[in-house]
Amino acid sequence: xxxxxxxxxxxVAVLALAFGTTxxxxxMHIMEGYLPPAFCIAWGVICIPFLVAGYLxxxxxxxxxxxxxxxxxxxxxxxxxxxxxxxxxxTGSCSHMTGTGLGAILFGPAAVSILGLIVLLFQSILLAHGxxxxxxxxxxxxxxxxxFVAFGIYKLGLxxxxxxxxxxxxxxxxxxxxxxxxxxxxxxxxxxSETGGIAASSxxxxxxxxxxxxxxxxxxxxxxxxxxxxxxxxxxxxxTDLGYLAGGTK
Amino acid sequence: MxxxxxxxxxxxxxxxxxxxxxxxxxxxxxxxHHKIDHKxxxxxxxxxxxxxxxxxxxxxxxxxxxxxxxxxxxxxxxNHYVSVAVIIAMTYLTVVKGGLPxxxxxxxxxxxxxxxxxxxxxxxxxxxxEPIGQYNLxxxxxxxxxxxxxLWAMAFLILKVFxxxxxxxxxxxxxxxxxxxxxxxxAHVPKLIVELxxxxxxxxxxxxxxxxxxxxxxxxxxxxxxxxxxxxxFGNIASNMLIVSLKKATAYYQAMEARxxxxxxxxxxxxxxxxxxxxxxxxxxxxxxxxxxYLTN
Amino acid sequence: MxxxxxxxxxxxxxxxxxxPALDGVSVNIxxxxxxxxxxxxxxxxxxxxxxxxxxLKPDHGEISYRGIPITKKNLKELRxxxxxxxxxxxxxxxxxxxxxxxxxxxxxxxxxxxxxLQRVDEALTYMNILEFKDRAxxxxxxxxxxxxxxADIIAMKSDVIIFDEPTAALDPVNAEMLEDxxxxxxxxxxxxxxxxxxxxFAYRWAERAIVFCQGKxxxxxxxxxxxxxxxxxxxANLKRPMMLDVYDLLVENKLLRDEKIYPKxxxxxxxxxxxxxxx
Numbered sequence: 150x151x152x153x154x155x156x157x158x159x160x161v162a163v164l165a166l167a168f169g170t171t172x173x174x175x176x177m178h179i180m181e182g183y184l185p186p187a188f189c190i191a192w193g194v195i196c197i198p199f200l201v202a203g204y205l206x207x208x209x210x211x212x213x214x215x216x217x218x219x220x221x222x223x224x225x226x227x228x229x230x231x232x233x234x235x236x237x238x239x240t241g242s243c244s245h246m247t248g249t250g251l252g253a254i255l256f257g258p259a260a261v262s263i264l265g266l267i268v269l270l271f272q273s274i275l276l277a278h279g280x281x282x283x284x285x286x287x288x289x290x291x292x293x294x295x296x297f298v299a300f301g302i303y304k305l306g307l308x309x310x311x312x313x314x315x316x317x318x319x320x321x322x323x324x325x326x327x328x329x330x331x332x333x334x335x336x337x338x339x340x341x342s343e344t345g346g347i348a349a350s351s352x353x354x355x356x357x358x359x360x361x362x363x364x365x366x367x368x369x370x371x372x373x374x375x376x377x378x379x380x381x382x383x384x385x386x387x388x389t390d391l392g393y394l395a396g397g398t399k
Numbered sequence: 400m401x402x403x404x405x406x407x408x409x410x411x412x413x414x415x416x417x418x419x420x421x422x423x424x425x426x427x428x429x430x431x432h433h434k435i436d437h438k439x440x441x442x443x444x445x446x447x448x449x450x451x452x453x454x455x456x457x458x459x460x461x462x463x464x465x466x467x468x469x470x471x472x473x474x475x476x477x478n479h480y481v482s483v484a485v486i487i488a489m490t491y492l493t494v495v496k497g498g499l500p501x502x503x504x505x506x507x508x509x510x511x512x513x514x515x516x517x518x519x520x521x522x523x524x525x526x527x528x529e530p531i532g533q534y535n536l537x538x539x540x541x542x543x544x545x546x547x548x549x550l551w552a553m554a555f556l557i558l559k560v561f562x563x564x565x566x567x568x569x570x571x572x573x574x575x576x577x578x579x580x581x582x583x584x585x586a587h588v589p590k591l592i593v594e595l596x597x598x599x600x601x602x603x604x605x606x607x608x609x610x611x612x613x614x615x616x617x618x619x620x621x622x623x624x625x626x627x628x629x630x631x632x633f634g635n636i637a638s639n640m641l642i643v644s645l646k647k648a649t650a651y652y653q654a655m656e657a658r659x660x661x662x663x664x665x666x667x668x669x670x671x672x673x674x675x676x677x678x679x680x681x682x683x684x685x686x687x688x689x690x691x692x693y694l695t696n
Numbered sequence: 697m698x699x700x701x702x703x704x705x706x707x708x709x710x711x712x713x714x715x716p717a718l719d720g721v722s723v724n725i726x727x728x729x730x731x732x733x734x735x736x737x738x739x740x741x742x743x744x745x746x747x748x749x750x751x752l753k754p755d756h757g758e759i760s761y762r763g764i765p766i767t768k769k770n771l772k773e774l775r776x777x778x779x780x781x782x783x784x785x786x787x788x789x790x791x792x793x794x795x796x797x798x799x800x801x802x803x804x805x806x807x808x809x810x811x812x813l814q815r816v817d818e819a820l821t822y823m824n825i826l827e828f829k830d831r832a833x834x835x836x837x838x839x840x841x842x843x844x845x846x847a848d849i850i851a852m853k854s855d856v857i858i859f860d861e862p863t864a865a866l867d868p869v870n871a872e873m874l875e876d877x878x879x880x881x882x883x884x885x886x887x888x889x890x891x892x893x894x895x896x897f898a899y900r901w902a903e904r905a906i907v908f909c910q911g912k913x914x915x916x917x918x919x920x921x922x923x924x925x926x927x928x929x930x931x932a933n934l935k936r937p938m939m940l941d942v943y944d945l946l947v948e949n950k951l952l953r954d955e956k957i958y959p960k961x962x963x964x965x966x967x968x969x970x971x972x973x974x975x
Binding site for chain 2 (some may be wrong): 178179180184186189207208211215216218219222223226227231234257261270272274275276277280282309336342343344345348350353354358368371375377378379382
């Protein structure tokens with residue numbers, strides 16, 4: 150090894166050590182300032198049709214039943230609080246659920262797109278997770294792509310008559326996993342690799358975030374199942390209340 | 400296991416801090432958020448700092464616009480001199496003008512540090528089958544490489560990110576969310592969304608209270624003694640919290656109706672007006688940023 | 697007798713799960729009355745309040761406010777003139793600053809902004825919490841939140857104020873503050889209804905007591921009459937107030953001549969003793 154190489158190895162070692170000990174950041178919010186302007190705008194534009202659909206669905210629900218506003222707001226606050234809680238972990242590091250899979254299953258993906266947008270805004274203001282300029286990109290990965298995948302898997306699984314709890318686990322875990330894929334891709338598009346372009350860069354981001362995101366997806370799946378079992382046991386009537394919320398999204 | 404319990408305790412304490420401190424809220428007492436690696440329970444503290452900021456009485460629309468315009472310039476101009484100028488100016492506003500303890504400010508800025516480091520390193524290094532670039536490392540099957548230029552780009556990116564974060568935090572640490580929502584309302588964000596945001600903001604704190612109580616109750620019965628128990632306790636608390644909150648939702652609506660709410664949510668707001676000097680300084684600052692960019696490009 | 701301020705006739709209300717929550721309730725409430733509404737948990741007190749305020753719509757029955765029957769059209773009149781201070785302040789507080797919170801009711805009354813601001817200031821001064829104006833409710837203590845929730849209703853200038861179990865979860869100092877406020881409101885001629893489990897408080901404060909049991913009013917009279925009626929006490933899961941017990945014990949043991957004075961508070965008891973000793 151030459152001197153330069155040695156120095157590089159030292160830097161890598163220090164960084165690796167730092168990551169080994171620093172707590173894991175909340176899910177994978179792209180931070181303020183990370184995306185160039187064109188990407189901020191583009192991702193925002195991509196979100197618009199979904200948000201409009203979500204807006205109309207919420208509006209319809211509220212026109213039918215004005216009282217649903219407190220339930221919807223509770224749902225939003227619930228997703229926020231769930232995603233700000235530290236979840237149990239084996240290593241003692243600090244990580245959080247995204248809560249979007251759970252939200253999609255309980256409240257339907259269309260409502261979650263709007264609630265998710267609001268939650269992400271509050272997360273950036275109140276928790277310094279994510280940012281204003283990256284709101285579009287984060288909304289797409291966390292409030293649209295993740296929930297839609299989770300909801301799709303949930304519906305498909307139910308149709309195929311797979312064990313409900315297995316379905317919920319898969320929906321939440323894969324929804325989370327998909328969010329992580331999308332975020333890596335978003336970062337890679339903004340920062341393509343010199344040698345391999347976007348594809349190689351995506352792989353880099355996937356690899357770097359995998360150690361934190363893969364266990365997280367599995368834990369998210371487990372916790373979502375535990376939460377749903379709890380709800381089924383104690384709150385069948387409340388679930389019916391939510392039923393019409395989810396019903397408004399079809 | 401010890402870690403889990405300790406971190407839960409930490410979180411429990413930190414989520415309580417604002418309530419305990421409110422008695423002497425005029426002076427922000429130093430409390431234990433100062434460890435730079437402390438990442439959770441910050442939610443309530445940013446909000447808490449906002450209520451206690453000395454520049455809270457500044458017109459919220461002005462603060463939001465200043466913050467957003469600075470943020471946009473920082474990103475669009477993409478210039479490290481601009482980034483540094485933004486960091487200095489925003490830190491000045493937040494810490495000197497706003498009276499936020501420097502350590503609290505740094506701990507807020509450090510919240511996304513993991514993402515920044517991981518994300519930036521990923522951008523800074525690349526893989527290749529050839530030993531190219533100024534610095535490279537043979538991993539056996541391929542080479543990891545980087546270059547002086549890339550390292551500089553990494554440093555500049557970090558500066559830009561911190562500039563952007565400091566611009567956003569200037570707003571977040573001096574303007575309570577309710578006032579930010581008020582600005583959104585003035586900006587003609589659909590009424591439905593604004594209403595939802597107001598209520599969600601209020602409910603977040605109610606749910607956090609509910610959660611703290613439930614967690615303490617579970618903790619007192621050894622609900623977090625090992626990983627498996629922790630998972631099931633976490634899940635049970637989460638589902639219980641939803642049940643409690645949904646039951647409450649009806650009560651909230653009734654209480655609102657009892658005070659004449661008829662589906663049209665309007666809150667009373669009273670905001671200070673913008674001073675001419677503030678406008679002059681802001682225009683000067685933003686123009687200065689552009690000039691700085693022009694001169695250094 | 698003058699026209700009752702609130703006249704409720706044959707009110708029925710069911711939540712749709714078994715027994716009706718209100719099962720034929722009729723009551724006349726006159727301006728300036730201080731009424732304690734008592735009864736065990738689930739006897740229908742809260743449901744009664746929500747009906748009286750127009751939040752819940754009775755299955756059948758009639759409510760008139762100052763002689764005008766309430767229909768769908770003038771429901772707002774009812775909400776404007778009858779205010780409820782809810783048991784849990786957290787359920788009631790909706791805004792994220794104290795100013796916006798207290799202004800919520802007046803804003804819903806569609807008052808001009810200047811008047812709302814003035815009312816907010818008045819109400820906060822009334823409750824002695826003007827300095828909380830720009831604070832966030834979520835950083836207030838339980839007692840402070842309670843004050844805000846009372847200021848909420850004072851700002852609406854309702855003629856009738858209903859307190860749903862106001863003393864629950866208050867520390868002694870705040871409970872005292874509450875009684876001071878009640879005395880002040882009473883002296884201003886407000887009609888006040890309070891639901892409570894605190895029989896000593898009801899005995900001390902109220903001029904009239906209404907007892908609910910399983911959705912029905914089973915007794916309506918002065919607190920003294922009610923608390924001397926063993927049958928009612930048993931039906932409604934109530935206990936006798938301490939002052940009444942002490943008085944009766946003293947009389948029973950011939951330590952006191954039965955002058956039918958029935959002091960309701962320690963102060964009144966002292967006064968009575970002084971009068972008797974002076975004989």
